[in-house]
Amino acid sequence: MFIGTEKLTHTYMPGTPFANEALKEVTFDLSQGEFALIIGPSGSGKSTLIQHLNGLLKPSSGKVYFEGNTVGSNKAELFNLRKRVGLVFQMPEEHFFSETVYDEIAFAPRNLGFEESKVQVRVTEALEEVGLETRTLLNRHPFQLSSGQKRLVALASVLSLKPEVLILDEPTAGLDSSGRRNLYSLLTKLNRSKRLTVLICTHHLDEAAALADTVIVLQHGRLILKGAAKEIFSRREQLYQLGLGLPAVTEIMHGLSEGGMKVRTDIFDLEGARQEINKLKGRHVK
Amino acid sequence: MSRSITLGQYFPGQSLVHQLNPRMKLISLLFVLALLFSLRSYSGLVALFFIALFLIAKTRVPFRYFLRGLRPVLFIAIFALVIYFFFTSGGIVLLRVGFITVESEGVREGIFIILRLVTLVLFSLLLTLTTTPLSLTYGLSYFLKPLRYIGLPTDEVAMIMAIALRFIPTLMEESQRLMRAQVSRGADFESGSIFRRAKSLVPLIVPLFVSAFRRADELALAMEARGYRIGAIRTRMHEDTFFPRDWVVLAVALVMLAASLTLGL
Amino acid sequence: MVNRSEFMIEARELAYYYPGEEKNSFPALSGINLAVSRGEYLALIGPNGSGKTTLLKLFNALLAPCEGEVLVEGISTVDENKIAEVRRYCGMIFQNPDNQLVATTVEEDIAFGLENMALPSAEIQNKVIAVAHLLGLEHLLHQPPHLLSGGEKQRVAIAGVLAMQPHCILMDEPTAMLDFTGRRDVIETVRGLNRDQGIAVIHVTHFPEEAVYADRIIILNQGRLVMQGPPEIVLSDVSLLHSLGLQGPAAVELAALLREDGFDLPPQLIHCRELVHSLCSLERKS
Numbered sequence: 132m133f134i135g136t137e138k139l140t141h142t143y144m145p146g147t148p149f150a151n152e153a154l155k156e157v158t159f160d161l162s163q164g165e166f167a168l169i170i171g172p173s174g175s176g177k178s179t180l181i182q183h184l185n186g187l188l189k190p191s192s193g194k195v196y197f198e199g200n201t202v203g204s205n206k207a208e209l210f211n212l213r214k215r216v217g218l219v220f221q222m223p224e225e226h227f228f229s230e231t232v233y234d235e236i237a238f239a240p241r242n243l244g245f246e247e248s249k250v251q252v253r254v255t256e257a258l259e260e261v262g263l264e265t266r267t268l269l270n271r272h273p274f275q276l277s278s279g280q281k282r283l284v285a286l287a288s289v290l291s292l293k294p295e296v297l298i299l300d301e302p303t304a305g306l307d308s309s310g311r312r313n314l315y316s317l318l319t320k321l322n323r324s325k326r327l328t329v330l331i332c333t334h335h336l337d338e339a340a341a342l343a344d345t346v347i348v349l350q351h352g353r354l355i356l357k358g359a360a361k362e363i364f365s366r367r368e369q370l371y372q373l374g375l376g377l378p379a380v381t382e383i384m385h386g387l388s389e390g391g392m393k394v395r396t397d398i399f400d401l402e403g404a405r406q407e408i409n410k411l412k413g414r415h416v417k
Numbered sequence: 418m419s420r421s422i423t424l425g426q427y428f429p430g431q432s433l434v435h436q437l438n439p440r441m442k443l444i445s446l447l448f449v450l451a452l453l454f455s456l457r458s459y460s461g462l463v464a465l466f467f468i469a470l471f472l473i474a475k476t477r478v479p480f481r482y483f484l485r486g487l488r489p490v491l492f493i494a495i496f497a498l499v500i501y502f503f504f505t506s507g508g509i510v511l512l513r514v515g516f517i518t519v520e521s522e523g524v525r526e527g528i529f530i531i532l533r534l535v536t537l538v539l540f541s542l543l544l545t546l547t548t549t550p551l552s553l554t555y556g557l558s559y560f561l562k563p564l565r566y567i568g569l570p571t572d573e574v575a576m577i578m579a580i581a582l583r584f585i586p587t588l589m590e591e592s593q594r595l596m597r598a599q600v601s602r603g604a605d606f607e608s609g610s611i612f613r614r615a616k617s618l619v620p621l622i623v624p625l626f627v628s629a630f631r632r633a634d635e636l637a638l639a640m641e642a643r644g645y646r647i648g649a650i651r652t653r654m655h656e657d658t659f660f661p662r663d664w665v666v667l668a669v670a671l672v673m674l675a676a677s678l679t680l681g682l
Numbered sequence: 683m684v685n686r687s688e689f690m691i692e693a694r695e696l697a698y699y700y701p702g703e704e705k706n707s708f709p710a711l712s713g714i715n716l717a718v719s720r721g722e723y724l725a726l727i728g729p730n731g732s733g734k735t736t737l738l739k740l741f742n743a744l745l746a747p748c749e750g751e752v753l754v755e756g757i758s759t760v761d762e763n764k765i766a767e768v769r770r771y772c773g774m775i776f777q778n779p780d781n782q783l784v785a786t787t788v789e790e791d792i793a794f795g796l797e798n799m800a801l802p803s804a805e806i807q808n809k810v811i812a813v814a815h816l817l818g819l820e821h822l823l824h825q826p827p828h829l830l831s832g833g834e835k836q837r838v839a840i841a842g843v844l845a846m847q848p849h850c851i852l853m854d855e856p857t858a859m860l861d862f863t864g865r866r867d868v869i870e871t872v873r874g875l876n877r878d879q880g881i882a883v884i885h886v887t888h889f890p891e892e893a894v895y896a897d898r899i900i901i902l903n904q905g906r907l908v909m910q911g912p913p914e915i916v917l918s919d920v921s922l923l924h925s926l927g928l929q930g931p932a933a934v935e936l937a938a939l940l941r942e943d944g945f946d947l948p949p950q951l952i953h954c955r956e957l958v959h960s961l962c963s964l965e966r967k968s
Contacts, residue, residue, distance in 0.1 A: 173831050173861045187597045210603070218601040226598045228623035238620065242603030278730050289602065305777075305858055307730045307888050309927035334861040337891075337932065374863040379891060379932030379954060386958035392965050401932070405939045408961065412945065551786045583786045586828045632781050639782035642742050642774040643842060644766050644798035654793035654806045 133328060134184060134216065134296055135160025138193035141179050145191065153179040155352045156193065161345065163295070164326040166319075168339055168360070171349035172374040177332040180349065181298045184330070185218040186210075214243060217294030221301045223285035224273070232258075232276075232284055233269040239292045257287040261317060279310035286317075296328040297321065303335060311338050318342070340364060340378040341400035348373065361397035380404050428478045428546045433662065435476065435547045439556035441663040446544050448670035453537050455677050459525075462532055465673075469539040478546050486542040487535065494531045501527030554578040555657070573647060584632070591628060595621055687756055690849055690882050691718040691741055691772070695750035698736055710736045711905045714750070718850070721880040723873075725887060725896035725913070729927050732902040734886040738852045741884065743768045755849065770799070773843030777855040779835030783827040788819065788838050791827060795846045813845045817871060833864025837871055844875065850882040851875070857892065869895070890917060890931040894952050901926065914950035933957040 141154040154176045161167055169177050182188045183195050186202065186209035195202045195212075202212050220226065229235040233254055240253040258265045261283040268276075273284055282302075289297070302318070303311040315338045321327045322342075333339050340346075346363040348356040350373055356363055364370070364381055371377075377385070384396045384404060392411060398404050429435075434442075449465075456462050473483055501523045508521030545553070558575035565571045596606065599620045606617050645651075696714040711733040718724055726734045739745040740752050743759040752759045754768045761768075773795075776782045785791040789810055796806045814820050817837055827835060836856050843851055851872065857865040873895060875881045885896065893899055899916040901909040903926050909916055917923070917930050920938045929935060930952075937951045937960075945964065951957050 172863055173833075182597065185601050187601055210605075213601055213603060218598075220594065220598045220601075223598065225628055226595055226620075226624050227627075228620045238599075238604075239602040242605070292603065307927065308890075308929040309729065312929075334865075374861070376862040376866075380936065383932060383936060383954050383958060386954060387961055390958055390962035390965075392962060401935050401939060404936055405943065408940060408945075409943055411965065412943070549786070551790075579786065580784065583784065583827070586826070587780055590828070635776060635778060635781035636784065638739075638744055639774075639776055640784055640794075642744055642769055643784075643795040644769045644846070645794070646766070646798070649766075649798070650800045651797045652800045652803060652806065653797060654790060654803060654810065656803050 132160050132196070132199045133163040133165075134197050136180070136183065136190075136193060136195050139180070139183060139190050139195065140192045141176075141183065141188060142191045143179075153352050154183075157349075157352075157354045158193075159347055159354060159357055160196075161296075161328055161330065163328055164322070165344050166322050166329045166342055167331070167345040167347060168336075168343040169330065169332045169347045169349060170334070170336070170375055171355075173334075175349040176352040177349055178300060179352075181218065181300060181330065181332060184296070184298060185216050186212040187218070214292055215294055216296040216298065217289040217292050219286055219289050219297070219299040219302060221304055223288075224278075224281035227273045227281075227285070230272060231270050232273050235273050235284060236288045236291050239288060243292070253291045253293070254287075257291040258284075260290050260321065261287045263287070279306060279313065282306060282310065282314060283317075286314075290321075294327070296330065298330045298332075300332045301334065302331060303333070303338065311335075315339065315342060336376060336378040336399075337380075340381070341403070348375070360399070364399065365397050367396075427549050428476075428482055430477055430547065432476045432547070434472055434543060436662075437547075437666060438657055438659050438663045439548050439552040440559055440657060441659070441667050442544050442548060443553075443556050443560070445667050445670040446540060448667075448674045449540050450537060452670070452674045452677050453533055453540075455674070456533075457681065459529060461677060462529065462536065466532055466536045466539075469536050469543065472543055473539065476543065476547055482546060483539060483542050486546070487538055490534055490538055494534055497530050497534070498527045501530060550582045551579055554582065555653075559657070570648075572651070580636070584636075587632075588625075588629065592621065592625055595624055595628075687753070688719065689717040689753075690720050690722075690755060691884075692716070692753040693737075693740070693750065694753075696737075696740065696747050696752060697749035698733075698740060698745060699748050709748075709905050711740070711902075712749075714907055716900070716907065716910075718882055718884065720849070720882060721876065722882050723876050723895065723897045724882070724884045725893035725899045726884060726902065727887060727890070727893055727899060727928060728902035731904075733905040734902055735854050737902070738774060738854055738884065738886060741850075741852055742772050742774045744774075766799075770795075770846050771849045773846060773848040773851050775836065775839050775843060775851060775853040775856050777858050779832055779839060779859065780828075782839050783835060783842075786826055787823070788825050788827060788830070789814075789823040791838055792819075792823075792841045792845050795842055799846065809845050813841045817841050817844070831864060832860045833867045836860065836864070836868045840868070840871060840875075844881075848881060850884065853883065853885045855886055855888060858888065865892075890923075890929055890934075893917065894931055901928070914952050917952045918950045 137158050139154055139157045140152065143151045143153055157180060169180065171177050179188065183190060189204050197212055197216065202208055227235055229238065236254045236257050237250045240250045245253065255265055258268065263280065263283055273281060276284065303314055306314065318329055319342055322329045331339055340360060343360040346358065346360045347354060348363065355373065364377060367377055367385055378399045380401060381396065381399050384394055384398050387394050388396050394407050394411065398407055453465065456465065473480065502519050503517055503523065505523035505526055506520050510518055510520050511524065512519040554575060558571055561571045561574065604617060604620055606614065693714050693716045697712040698710045700710055714737065726737065728734050736745065740747060740759065741754065743765050746760050755771050757764045757768055759768050783791050784794050792810045792813060793806050796809055814823055817840065819837060819841055822830065822834060827838065830838065840851070853872065857868055860868065869892060872883055876883045885892070887893055894913050894917060896913055898910060899913050900907060901916065909922060918934050920930050920934060923930050933951055933954045933956065937947050937957055941947055947960050951960060
């Protein structure tokens, strides 16, 4: 019961002809240090859900809780929630406004009211956490960076809050494959070394699936499935019916299994697939 | 996210009022407005008010949308009422409190003014609630066409207005998302002095401009890629068409105006 | 005018420098020689900043070459009088679906290009309806674009290009912002047009799984064409891909690992089903 929701319902523009129930009685929880994915077709309520976890939207009914306590709707409680639950929006570098990388990352700690010396420490730490060389970058204009660097600076600008939960909406959108791999290895590192709870919304499962402990599936604002990644991705037919795919590696394992080979199908990454297929070889060699 | 942002005030429908040619609606509205200001008789004004109500019922747009449109003029109406009630003399004294008197002539004129104002707003709402902003734009640009001869690029102006209309919802969504992104980084747009609040808008305005320019750039490329060239001749998929009903409506508006002017109603 | 060349698009010794960038430092593109045949499906891959988008813009006459020339159906793209013709032959689909829809309804957006061609209203209406029917967009004709899903927006953009009866569709990462269903719909739509109508396609993508369907793949790196050939040759060259920071499709990556482990797999496996098939037949043999 670290962070989660209970019967969370959200209606946009209630009481108008345009009223739209984006979330319907969604209940789930994550424990500290968990790495979770939220998947679902566009318009299934993923963005609405994560914005509640960060206190940006208030429930129409139901509740959001953090560390076992229900989050109230007063300003102080919401501010406190935002401090501890970092949210990285889709294409976050589009929200840059500062003249320097330093100011961009310092925005959040300054909003927390820290003295400049402490702000500076936070900025340096955040940049180190995302693996960027601090000295050369700090005084650059954020727009001069490469797209991969921009994404990392955007991530640092949220990590400078020192959140306990990090939520990312489609974190690899627009990145090339080396940028995508770099970002995911960074998120894994943060999750393992800092016990940061990570929650990712994505349509691209190839890189993300192998890292997740838990997967949550939304459709039309309802929570359809929640469980261990291995369990969720074994429901191949159901996922296709929901308009969701499988990681390509998992697809191959399913193919092998259908072709009569005795392999596990709950495998999402290349290394896992390699080991599983090698086990068969080992058996034959003997 | 907010899939519900609507453009302008348009309320979709299939009524006769909806289907009238926008150019006709615009001209007829002009005539009706002129009529409203030339009318001096109570009976004429009341008749016009009921015509407005009749048309409103015809549109099948829920009446609360018209009420909402009337809200902004409420203050002016109350203000006018107070002025007329207390400062116009004549007729029977209805009320006397201390040195303030309310006389019947004041009440009469106050109500007349308010009825005129309300009718005026109702007719304008009849236009804006039943016409898409795009057809309104094209309707307006048609009347601007003569300005082409003094060098105003009227087709381009119409295109600019149409694109602005197309991007209002997109930019509104964008500013909402930006605001949330900065709030989630601890920004506070609500408290503090005016100076502080103005300063706190920088994190919104800079990226909003950057993104608006980027969008404009991409859109310009996309338009060019599809063969749009400034100054080149274009056609329209839906040319405005006029039906007999359009002429009838226009004639009715014109006759009413003429009658009011000649008969001094 | 009849183009006597067998090629739909030809680029000769093409180079492009963005204004302000020194000629010698880092050209966006240089020394590009490329010919695209009628009805060919070409995939263009390469890391961020390798010049892929620039090349598409040169083909659509949105940019003029700094050196060399581009011929579209035999017409030079710098011929001011024939730019409209070039753009009609080569329609372009951009990455962000929001920034390419011009009109306030789907119907008027599909009509936009035809209106620019100054066709009579009745003809425009017929073409719009025919295209909407072909792509299954009839039910959306009167919707405003901002109410559509990402995949629908991209298909409307394709319809707008298709209405002008192009010989080639240029696509710049058209699926980057879409969900699984949206990606599948867009790719299937375009593959269908390529197969059934013989429209050539040049498809820029960051996803190797999308490139496997191409007739030919071109790799760009730092503004130069580093490799080209059929997908089974280009995509199976894992060491080259990795050296450029790219990845092969999952089947290729997995096959490479398994070969290291001594599996006797045929070269040039790029589809998941090929890998599955080969592994299953190995299993049967042993």
